[in-house]
Structures are given as structure tokens and as C-alpha cells.
Amino acid sequence: MFTHINANFTRIDEIVPNIYKLSISNNKKFVFSQFLILDERPMLIHTGRSNWFEQTYELVSSVCDASKLHYIGLCHLEADECGALNQWLEAAPQAKTIVSPLNQSNMDDFALRPTTALKNNFALSLGKRDIILIETPHFPHGWEGCIFYQPQEEILFCSDLAAHPGQFEEPITEKDLTESIINFQQKVGFMSEGKSFTRGIEAIENLPIKYLATMHGSIIHGESISKLLSKMKQTFGS
Secondary structure, three states, X not given: OOEEEOOOOEEEEEEEOOEEEEEXXXXXXXXXXXXXXXXXXXXXXXXXXXXXXXXHHHHHHOOOOHXXXXXXEOOOOOHHHHOOHHHHXXXXXXXXXXXXXXXXXXXXXXXXXXXXXXXXXXXXXXXXOEEEEEEOOOOOOOOOOEEEEXXXXXXXXXXXXXXXXXXXXXXXXXXXXXXXXHHHHHHHOOOOOEHHHHHHHHHHOOOOOOEEEOOOOOEEEOOHHHHHHHHHHHHHEO
């Protein structure tokens, strides 16, 4: 597995062959992550903020030709999700932006090039792998929300769901973080609650998930994922 760490708190880690987690942090207390899938048509999930573009571009360039990105996937409209989108569209001239149907009107007004909206549960072929867009309005937040599922390796790119502080040095964990994740959400309160949360969990809870790839903190791997989703549904759903 490939790992590259820079002195300014950026790192890239290979999660499974040809799928990478890119991490950026000012102080290691809270991590912002993007994800890179290398295939015939490479895909970046989340762009990071605009002022992180050079750092993110450097991380991507450490494992591939960043100008050859084919897809950029966005889960919702937020700075750490899409702030650097236009810089990436300039750097990767053939890249297409993948969004939910609800997000398309927002992003078409913002993006340099028209976006591509995928229908719910549509499987987009990257080559040897697929990426599936799952519409999740207001989950984990944002009325236009969606998340992405990679079925071959059973990875759920879940945006801000399961966010937790720290963990810069631990890109993947098999620890049971259920209580700390729930306590963090109860403290900061940036996810939806009620019916929208229940519908979001129900859209994913029957998927086989080996890796829960949150934007913030460690990727969660293993048996604690189903426990976490169940406990979050019980705590924040209705």
C-alpha cells in the first residue's frame, strides 16, 4: 500500500489497490479528505476548498497524471466539497462533474462547464469499477445531498456522515468509534435529524459495506459499521 506524507499535514494513503484517501489538516485535530479512484476513467470525489487546490493537486499527481481526471463527484454544495471545482476543471480539461439531479441547477450556475446529473442508484462505469450515486436529500445534510457507493470493493463514500475529529495518523481504523461519533455529532450538530436522517440510513443500511469513507476522520473498516449505522438511526432518526 502506498503512503506519502508531507510536512504541512497532507498525506495520501492507498486504501485498496488504486483507491486513495487524500487528507489535509491544519493541526491534525480535524481532517478534511478527498478520495481518488484510479481506473480507465479516473474519478476524484470531493475537491476540497479552493485554497487547498495546490496541495490536493500535488497529492493526486504523486500517483497519476492529475490532468487526466475524467470525473469529479460532489455530494453537496459546501466549500470542502466543491470549493476547488473550477480549478480542477481548468487543470483537467476533460473532467465531467457528477452530481445529484437536485444539485445540478446549483452547480451549473457555479461550474465552468455544465455538470452531469446521475439518477438515483445509477451505476457509472469507470472501467473495471463502477460508482453508484445514491440520492439522500438532507442527509447527512443539504437538500441536494447524495453519496457514492463503489460496489466492487464495497466502499461507501459517505460525505460528512460519521465525521469525527483527529485521526490524521490513522487513515483506516477497525476500532468501534460509535460512541465518539455520536457524541461528536450531538456536540456540533451539523447533520440533519428526524425523517430525513431515517430515510438516508434506510437508503444504505442494506448495502454490503466494508469501508465507510467519511470526509472527516478515519475510514471505518469492519464489523462496527452496521452497529454505527443502526445506533445513529436510533439516535438521530424518527
